[in-house]
Amino acid sequence: SINSLKAVDAIRNADAKVLGMLSIFTYSFEIAKKNFAEKDVEIFTLADYEQLIRYALKTNKITNKELELLEQWRIDPENWGSLFANK
Template sequence: MSTVAENVALHLLKIKAIKLEPTHPFTWASGWKSPIYCDNRKTLSYPEVRAYIRDQFAAVVREKYPDAEVIAGVATGAIAQGVLVAQELNLPFIYVRSSAKSHGLENLIEGDYKAGQKVVVVEDLISTGGSSLQAVEALRNAGCEVLGMTAIFTYGFQKAVDNFEAAHCELTTLSNYSAMIDLALKTGYIQESDVDKLKEWRKSPETYK
């Protein structure tokens, strides 16, 4: 029986939300060279995929955070994902901007919430965890109790693991880089000769060429 991690990875590969190019790496905004490009916003264009991810997010919240009172999305990639989850769970939704607005009310957090409320944060993708944990910090600074974060996919960098541990924030992802590589090999998206190169990147992405 396929696991959720395998099913999500298969969906992402099929709709080309994940693209793998071990021999012709992509260049990220950070300047890093990468054999993988992940754009989970594409999942929103496919009703079956969108619904599956929504249902798995909701299952995580029900199982791990039954006391959740609010769902928060991280702008901009996880706003729509978070709305879907909040609707499924019949919970309020808010979202956290990357920076406060420079006009109007200058909000950093959009939507109605109260200090002390228990919040689960929804994210689309985890790389180093930096921007995701900024959202957690913003919510905590606003007086919210962050129960944890759940995301569609993580590259599994040790830096991200360390960052989440340091922030005392539990992270649960629906799928991950290791599961994706195993599934991609099993289904013929990549060849055995690609695996070592893909694993090498995850260990030292800063020096990958």
């Protein structure tokens, strides 16, 4: 996230070394991966979006159809809602 990258910059500006970034959860968006890679920051995450939705399916919290919708959202969350406009 932007705040995490700002924290990386602040730490480095204080002449400290950033060994990596820890997170509990990530959506694994390509833009975030790119931004962290550009800052040369390795990310360590406990769980990600794919794991979450697969677990939800496995435990019958969502259906296969809902899984498909969630996978579509993950590909393009900014424009996903427009798929359903005027329906």
